[in-house]
Amino acid sequence: MRLTGDLGKLEISVLRRSNSETDDYWDGNWLESQIKIDVQGIHTLYGTNLRVDDLQRFYKSLTALQNDTTKESEFTTMEEGLYLHFQVESNGSVNCKGKANTDSGDSLEFKFQTDLATLDRFVGELETTLESYPLVGSLE
Template sequence: MKFHLLGEENERVEIEVLTRNDPNSTDYWDVNWIVSTIKIELPGYLVQFNADLRTDELKDFLDELNMISSNLRGKAILKNLDNYVHIECEINHKGQLLWSVRTCYPAGYGAVLTFEFKSDQSYLQRLLKELEAILALFPVIGKP
C-alpha cells in the first residue's frame, strides 16, 4: 500500500507501508508502528530508505488533509516520532498545494534532505483515497 505526493515539475514522494512492526502487541505504542519505505524522486536526486512510521501519524495527516480539501485553506503536517520524515502541506490562494519536506536517514543523525515543491489541487483527492486505503488495512489500534 502506497501514497504519493506528486509535484508539478516531476517531484515525487512515495511512501509504501509494508507491515506492522509488532502486530501481536496489545500495547498502543508498540502495535501502531509500521515498517515503511520512503522513495523520493527529484530532478537530479533519487533517495530510498526504510523508515518506521506510526498509524496515528498517518491518521492525523489524513484528518488535516481532509480539512484542507473541505475548506480550501489550512495546513497538514505528517510528523514522524523518529524524525525520518516531516512533511508540511499548505494550500495557497491559487489553490496550489505547497509542500515542504525534510527527511533524515538514519533517523536523528544521518543525511538530511530538505526540499519544497508545488502540486495541483487535483492530486489531493487521489492522496486522500490512498491514505484511507492504507488506514483501512492498517488502522490505529487502541488509545494512548
Template sequence: MKFHLLGEETYIEIDVLHRNYPNSSDYWDRNWVSSKLKIEIPGYTVSFVADLRTDELSDFVNKLKIMNKNMKGKATLNNLDGYLEIEGEMNKLGQIIWTAETCYPAGYGAVLNFEFDSDQSYLETIIKELDDILVAFPVLGKP
C-alpha cells in the same frame, strides 16, 4: 499499500509494508509500521525503509480532508522518529506548497530539505490512498 505526493519534477512514494509489532498490546508499539520511502527530485533519488506510525498517517489524512473541504489550510505529517516531515499549505489559488525533510538514518544521518508545488486536484487521490492504508492498518487502541 502506497500513497503518493506528486509535483512538478517531484515524486514521493510511501509504501506501508507491515506492522512492526503486530502482537503487542501496547498502544505505542502496536501502531508502528515499516514503510519504504522513495523520493525523486531533480538531482536526487532517495530510497530507504522508515518506521512510521498509523496515528501519524491518520492525523495527516484528517488534516488533508479539512484542507480539501475548506480549500485552504495546512496539513503536516510529523514522524516521531524523524525520518520524514512533510507540510503542505494551500494558497488562495488552490496550489499546495509542500516542504519536506528526510533524515536517514533517523536522528543523525544525512538530511535532505526540499520544496515543491502541486495542484489541489491531487488531494482526492492522496486522501483515498491514505484511507485505504488505514483500512488495512488501522490505528489500534488509545494512548
C-alpha cells in the same frame, strides 16, 4: 501513497506492522515504511518507521485542507523520519515541502508543487492505508 507534482514525486509505502504480534498501543502501531523521493535530479529511497496515530492526524489535517477549513497541513512523526508541510495557494496550487531523515543522521530537504486533484488522490490512498492498518490498543 503517491504524490506527484511538476518537479517532484513523493511515495510512502507501508510494508507491514513492525510488531504484528501485539495489540499494545505503543508497540503495535509502528509501521515499517519505505519513502521514495524524486525531486529535480535527486532520487532517494530509504526506510523508516511511521506510527498509525501520526498518519491518522495527518489524514485529519489533510481533509481540513481539502474542505478549505485551513490552508496548511503538517505531518510530523515521533521519530522524525519524515516531515511534510502542505500549503494551498490562492490559485489552487499546493506547495509541498519536506525533510527526510535517516537513522544514520543524513537528511534531505525537498520541495515541489502539485495541485488539489492530485492531493485528493493522495488523501484517498492515505485513507485506504489507514483502513488496512487500523489503530490497535488504547492509551487507557
